[in-house]
Amino acid sequence: MRHFNLLLWANLVVFICSAQNNQGGRLTAMGATGAAVKDLWGVAANPANIVGHPTPSLQITYQLNAISKDLSTQALAFVFPINKQAIGIHTQRYGMAEYQSNSIALILAKEFGPKLSLGIRGTYHQLRISGYGSTTAASIDVGIAYQLSDRVMLGYFLNNPSRSDYIANSAISIPTVGHLGISLQASDKLLLSGRINKENFALGFDYQLVSIFSIRSGISLSPLTHYFGIGLVHNKFIVDLTYLKNSQFTHTPQLSFGYAF
Template structure:
């Protein structure tokens, strides 16, 4: 009982400090950047990132927050390209079992307009559950775009919850309004550099993050990054075997410790 209470205090402290529900492992390992990256992981960051997909992909991920606590995130990802555009869905749950839970489920759509521009929209369902207070629900939307300036250079922007959706009551959790911009630059066929800047409207500071991905061989990638607001370091690696993808990431928070994540995906 005391352990659960302590974990809940830690969880609420973490929400107030950084509200960190990190993107999927590849983006997470690259400093939590993703506004200008492409792939199914865009469902956890900038939804426009799925607009360039040409093959379907499904994935499942799990993250342990601060390692020695019971705070966890689990999620499912699915993106399916069609002639009309790319349709996707993302379901995630963040919290402590039987104490605190934030469920988010969305339906997403992204479309490429010509060879350079992708625009995406996500419609979200939120459910907040606190053991002593019951459930609360809300709906929100996210919008994003990406523009390919050159074959090796992409810029992106997103707004999460532009309609300021909120729960009816909650002293501990909000649905943040986030404005983000970012860029990715392929300096070399083996080296990708990213940078993101994001502002959560109820906070004073702007968060700046940068990351990289180095691919020495076609089936292996090494990743790293840093975040300046609530200084954090990020690292990870990825493997591809035929149609299977395994990504691992770790967030190193200077006060709260390690948050490892694993994602397993399949392309079809």
């Protein structure tokens, strides 16, 4: 019975955590449509998209969950550009006192000419359930980004193509999901983006009202979720405020801070 309960809890947590790959304030507010958007949080959305980031940058984000006030997500993203390459670090903690999912990832990305970039992310996962112990896993993710034209970009990100499992029991697996994305720089101020996978479809936008202030919004279909956000940039500091509302829960707030070195 104890073994059965462990599997039940672990699979529940893995299922929940698979939907909690947080993409930071900006991309989350755009409907989590980061598969084809150049951004620091490509460390979570598509590793190929961290190439071309102008300076070393660090951001942290904190999201409360509407299921429980004790349930939250904390994540960190860091990117260090080196000529036509980039190195990234991504850490995330999701959970509460009774159970936690933690991960740390190293990302490597490289440009191959002016249009194509590739990225790879290696992640170490830890899943802990109070009273039952913990288990670990390692996975590899891959991403590609292609600049179709000056204004249109395509991206594809594949989670865990090797179908890695947690060590404790092969029944507990990390999801394998492919994400196809497209973005359109409609004007100097307006960016449109979209993402599709086998379970969901999402659209979003980012509009820069003035040089230091942007508004964002997005929508995804499964479950029906609305996203809203604003972004502030002052000198080298970045602040993003994001809210999610879906058909199952109430508002979910998220706050992000960043600094470009």
